[in-house]
Amino acid sequence: MNEMEDKPIKVLLVEDNPGDARLIREMLSEARSAQFDLKYADLLSTGLERLAAGEVDVLLLDLLLPDSHGLNTFARAYAQAPEIPIVVLTGIDDDTLAVKAVHEGAQDYLVKEQLDGNLLERSIRYAIERKRAVEQIKASLREKEILLRELHHRVKNNLQIICTLLYLQSGYIKDKEAFEMFRDSQNRIKSMALIHDKLYKFKDLGKIDIAEYIRELATDLFHSYGVKPDGIKLRINVHEVLLGVDTAIPIGLIINELVSNSLKHAFPDGKKGTIRVELLRSVNENSFTLIVGDNGLGFPKDLDFRNTGTLGLQLVITLVEQLKGTIELDRSRGTEFKITFSEVY
Ligand SMILES: Nc1ncnc2c1ncn2[C@@H]1O[C@H](COP(=O)(O)OP(=O)(O)O)[C@@H](O)[C@H]1O
Ligand SMILES: [Mg+2]
Incomplete structure (x- = not known):
């Protein structure tokens, strides 16, 4: 036999x-x-x-x-x-x-x-x-890796299609506010598509090189808001960090909201300034600090950032809770959000 x-x-x-x-x-x-x-x-x-x-x-x-x-x-x-x-x-x-x-x-x-x-x-x-x-x-492990990469690739493609559909639809909008809502939705979906893009390209399957991701995401957003080269500057300081998808998706969305806000609200009427994104790993390896800040006109004094009644910051608060993290706002120089979190499993 x-x-x-x-x-x-x-x-x-x-x-x-x-x-x-x-x-x-x-x-x-x-x-x-x-x-x-x-x-x-x-x-x-x-x-x-x-x-x-x-x-x-x-x-x-x-x-x-x-x-x-x-x-x-x-x-x-x-x-x-x-x-x-x-x-x-x-x-x-x-x-x-x-x-x-x-x-x-x-x-x-x-x-x-x-x-x-x-x-x-x-x-x-x-x-x-x-x-x-x-x-x-x-051999069976290799096969599963290939399948998983293929899956991330397809998820990315589908999210990109949704983005394109929103973009095409927004071409018919006359109202400025509605148009901006469509742009915000596109950017949120794009920030997730970018995660899946990184997931299938990275050698270590299931991990995302978050430094590379942040650079690309922020650059995309500057593009989306049509920032002129001599207008707002971008400063990025990110430790080499690998995050799993369950952490990377919420972090990507949070960065998307906060950087969008700085671009949208901090420098009205073509004012110049700097937007800063930092992601630092603490000594105990597993905990991280994310800082997104700008030196613009400052967060409105009469507004409680935990209770704005608007979708963007509401989303940020919910995502921070989902990560079991903390969030603080420093208004001493412009607007600076500081978020601490650990990798979720
Ligand atoms: N970086 C910032 N600089 C100044 N104001 C800000 C900043 N971020 C947020 N805000 C204020 O907080 C409000 C709520 O933000 P958000 O919930 O993201 O809603 P939206 O961006 O759609 O207005 C904004 O309308 C703006 O007034
Ligand atoms: Mg917003």
Whole structure:
């Protein structure tokens, strides 16, 4: 029933001691559970050549060879053929070394003095099966990663389509206030689309390089509000931070609202100034401070920012709560919002 039972298992033995090699050949020729087709190399270099040529199901590897010693021998063989199961076969009875070898990817570690035919046979067959299972899991993981990237790509495309539809529709609006509402909605959706854009492009799946995201988001917003090059300046100071999607989406939306507000309200009548976005990681790695501020005309004195009755800041307050974070407003120099939060899981 098992294909191994009909087809001989191709074993490559790399061993410089002819006595040990003969012993192993005898053990394998007497094996009952499978047929073994043994090839032999007495140097690591010839062993590597045979590995490169293919046609090997399993590698039996001595660590002490004329041209290589210790775990380095294993590392070189593994690098040559990471998909081939390797059973280390050595005279060195050393537990620490054995654990290290297995940790680095060896399937087994056998000590020559304790070797017998049954043990060798079983070790080889298990090594092949285990390696096969691991390769299958790896392949299925790669497949899921590809699917997930594809999914983020599609979500991004769909959000972009919604954005375009809103944009086209807004072309028919005569009322300035309604037009601005449409623009706000477009920017909110764009800030989410950008998250999915970053998600499928980033090497570390599921994470977002938030520094890059903030730069792009803020630049997009300046564009959207038609800021002139000599008008409002943008200063960004962001630590290299990777955030998961559940944190990045609310943070993206918060930044979108606050930067939009600075662009919309802080510098009326073409006044000049600076908008600042900072994201700093605290010493305890897991907590962050986000600052969005401007040196414009200042937040209205009679307005409670937690209770404006307008959608933008209401959204910000709700998102900060969702992140279990805190928000403060400093009105001493223009308008500065300071938000602290931790990564949510
Ligand atoms: N950076 C800022 N500078 C001055 N005023 C601001 C600033 N941010 C917000 N405001 C004031 O807070 C109000 C509420 O903001 P928001 O809830 O985002 O609604 P909207 O932006 O649609 O007016 C704004 O209308 C504006 O008067
Ligand atoms: Mg607003």
